Amino acid sequence: MNRHLLTAVLLSGLVVLLVVATEALGVRVFDRIATNLCVSLVLVIGLQIFMGNSGILSFAHIGFMGVGAYVSALLTIPAQMKGMALPDLYPILQGIQVSPYLAIALAGVAAAVVAAVMSYPLMRLSDAAAVITSFALLVVLHTVMTNWSNVTNGPRTLFGVPKATDLLLAAGVAVAAIVGAVAFKESRTGLLLRASRDDEVAAAALGAHIPHLRWRAFIVAAFFAGVGGALWGHFVTSFSPNAFYLHQTFVILGMLVIGGANTVTGAVVGAFLVTGAFESLRSVEARLNDLKLFNDQVVGLTEIVLALAMIAVLILRPGGLFPSREIGAVLARAFANKKKGAA
Amino acid sequence: MSKPILRATDVVVEFTGLRALDGVSLALAPGEIVGLIGPNGSGKTTLINAITGQVRLAGGSITLGDRTISGLKPRDIALLGLARSFQIVRLFNEMTVVENVQAAALAHGAGTRAARATALRLLHELGLDARADELGASLSYGDKRRVEIARALAADPAFLLLDEPAAGMNDAETEALLHTLAALPAQRGLGLLIIDHDMGLMMRLCHRLQVLAFGKTIAAGSADEVRRHPAVIEAYLGSEAAHA
Ligand SMILES: Nc1ncnc2c1ncn2[C@@H]1O[C@H](COP(=O)(O)OP(=O)(O)OP(=O)(O)O)[C@@H](O)[C@H]1O
Ligand SMILES: [Mg+2]
Numbered sequence: 330m331n332r333h334l335l336t337a338v339l340l341s342g343l344v345v346l347l348v349v350a351t352e353a354l355g356v357r358v359f360d361r362i363a364t365n366l367c368v369s370l371v372l373v374i375g376l377q378i379f380m381g382n383s384g385i386l387s388f389a390h391i392g393f394m395g396v397g398a399y400v401s402a403l404l405t406i407p408a409q410m411k412g413m414a415l416p417d418l419y420p421i422l423q424g425i426q427v428s429p430y431l432a433i434a435l436a437g438v439a440a441a442v443v444a445a446v447m448s449y450p451l452m453r454l455s456d457a458a459a460v461i462t463s464f465a466l467l468v469v470l471h472t473v474m475t476n477w478s479n480v481t482n483g484p485r486t487l488f489g490v491p492k493a494t495d496l497l498l499a500a501g502v503a504v505a506a507i508v509g510a511v512a513f514k515e516s517r518t519g520l521l522l523r524a525s526r527d528d529e530v531a532a533a534a535l536g537a538h539i540p541h542l543r544w545r546a547f548i549v550a551a552f553f554a555g556v557g558g559a560l561w562g563h564f565v566t567s568f569s570p571n572a573f574y575l576h577q578t579f580v581i582l583g584m585l586v587i588g589g590a591n592t593v594t595g596a597v598v599g600a601f602l603v604t605g606a607f608e609s610l611r612s613v614e615a616r617l618n619d620l621k622l623f624n625d626q627v628v629g630l631t632e633i634v635l636a637l638a639m640i641a642v643l644i645l646r647p648g649g650l651f652p653s654r655e656i657g658a659v660l661a662r663a664f665a666n667k668k669k670g671a672a
Numbered sequence: 673m674s675k676p677i678l679r680a681t682d683v684v685v686e687f688t689g690l691r692a693l694d695g696v697s698l699a700l701a702p703g704e705i706v707g708l709i710g711p712n713g714s715g716k717t718t719l720i721n722a723i724t725g726q727v728r729l730a731g732g733s734i735t736l737g738d739r740t741i742s743g744l745k746p747r748d749i750a751l752l753g754l755a756r757s758f759q760i761v762r763l764f765n766e767m768t769v770v771e772n773v774q775a776a777a778l779a780h781g782a783g784t785r786a787a788r789a790t791a792l793r794l795l796h797e798l799g800l801d802a803r804a805d806e807l808g809a810s811l812s813y814g815d816k817r818r819v820e821i822a823r824a825l826a827a828d829p830a831f832l833l834l835d836e837p838a839a840g841m842n843d844a845e846t847e848a849l850l851h852t853l854a855a856l857p858a859q860r861g862l863g864l865l866i867i868d869h870d871m872g873l874m875m876r877l878c879h880r881l882q883v884l885a886f887g888k889t890i891a892a893g894s895a896d897e898v899r900r901h902p903a904v905i906e907a908y909l910g911s912e913a914a915h916a
Contacts, residue, residue: 515784516784517778517783517784517787520767520771520774520775520778520784521775521778521779523764523766523767523771524764524767524771524772524775526764526766527763527764527765527766527767527808528762528763528764528765530726530746530758530762531758531762531763531764532764532775532779533745533746533747533750534724534726534746534747534750534755534756535750535755535775535776535779535780535823535827536747536748536750536751536776536779536780536827537747537775537779538747539747591766648766652766653766653807654807662805
């Protein structure tokens with residue numbers, strides 16, 4: 330089998346396994362965790378599409394998650410509820426109500442369009458300048474979300490988003506993201522973008538139009554961020570702009586860096602590992618608090634452990650757990666070597 | 673219509689406080705192999721950088737046929753059919769060897785399948801079949817240089833500019849490289865400009881040699897003419913005396 334196909338099948342298989350195991354156990358908590366994991370997968374894989382192929386750290390990603398969440402909310406909150414949820418909403422938008430599935434797709438498109446318009450001038454930048462401007466982009470998006478009360482309810486929580494995301498939907502989108510990311514990576518744009526990641530001068534000397542390649546990846550990444558945000562919105566049903574800011578950025582970046590930003594395998598493995606660790610730590614935290622060993626509540630254990638894990642990975646294995654080869658390639662090579670050894 | 677000639681005319685390149693090229697001219701026709709030699713720091717690499725748009729000209733011009741290409745971006749110059757290798761190898765380290773070569777074909781408009789086929793064929797021609805699936809970073813120095821040449825060829829260039837392609841290769845590798853390079857102009861009709869310090873290689877490979885010293889051309893002509901030129905002897909002995 331073609332090794333890229335093998336990678337896509339194996340990674341999708343992991344998601345299928347997650348769904349089957351969760352359904353078999355039938356525990357509600359697990360269902361919530363697994364659904365959140367699938368949403369994280371969509372977000373991390375989206376970030377991998379830009380960061381992994383271009384080699385540029387982007388802080389803006391979660392901002393586009395917010396764009397997606399709000400767009401989908403606006404398109405789906407029932408007309409009679411809009412008066413309460415968004416008292417200052419523009420009259421034209423009050424009557425709009427589409428199916429959540431359509432809204433989730435449109436949320437991705439909206440995030441992609443916003444990304445396309447905002448980011449083109451930034452794609453010439455590399456290194457520190459690119460990272461800082463992506464951070465500025467996140468701040469701009471956050472500021473708009475907290476202040477454009479007409480459509481976001483400002484810094485306050487927006488209620489009344491219809492519940493539409495279940496494990497199956499989230500898992501389906503996660504699989505689509507996996508396939509999309511593997512296909513993008515192997516496409517003409519993806520391959521040339523990776524070349525520019527490894528050596529900008531050499532890639533330009535071959536004739537690669539680097540800003541353009543980056544821009545395409547940024548748009549595709551924002552699409553998945555928007556879809557991920559919408560999925561999440563229709564899962565939790567109420568949120569405020571703070572959900573799309575530094576904490577979430579840190580978690581998603583942590584997943585990608587630990588797994589290995591250069592590979593889709595890394596993105597998937599990172600999301601699984603960090604989610605697993607988070608949930609275990611959260612239950613440890615709850616136990617500790619139940620035991621009342623300390624005078625105060627134990628909080629923030631998860632974030633600190635994630636930070637330490639990120640530091641450890643960056644020191645010991647700077648490229649993450651899967652730094653350059655996808656799982657399909659790793660297995661195909663191991664298999665080929667074994668055959669050579671036997672012959 | 674005959675293919676255009678690549679021409680540098682009175683090229684001046686300045687770095688802060690230093691004239692790296694001081695009015696150098698050079699012409700390269702399709703099908704011809706020109707060697708650029710000269711002591712360390714004489715401006716050879718800078719001339720390639722000037723031609724391919726990596727450094728800005730402070731004077732003079734570069735033309736391809738009747739089109740001026742100086743001032744264009746490296747990427748636009750590349751798309752006009754100029755390919756190069758680098759003195760300090762620049763491979764795509766986290767990509768496989770075949771992807772390294774594929775990238776060049778893709779940049780020049782080939783589809784992914786065609787680009788892969790081209791890449792595999794070139795790797796075979798350069799004796800790199802067994803390395804196709806290795807990561808760029810993991811190769812030996814000589815292999816890296818060969819991958820750079822394969823990559824440049826995958827762009828199907830009209831002109832190929834190689835900066836010390838034999839550096840770091842052993843005698844057998846250099847000999848094999850000589851045969852590969854010597855065949856290129858006839859095979860592909862391309863013009864080849866080579867920088868190298870290996871005089872034996874350069875004398876046998878190049879149709880013409882041009883000698884730079886301190887950013888100026890001090891001699892040009894056939895291998896024999898250049899070897900006997902007093903200014904060349906002076907430049908090389910002088911530089912060796914300075915090194916000693
Ligand atoms: N980017 C740069 N900035 C400043 N000075 C430079 C730069 N590139 C080259 N130089 C200087 O220009 C001069 C010519 O350098 P160049 O690399 O062209 O020499 P060369 O003939 O290729 O030498 P070598 O045989 O050692 O490769 C040298 O003095 C070098 O130090
Ligand atoms: Mg040089």
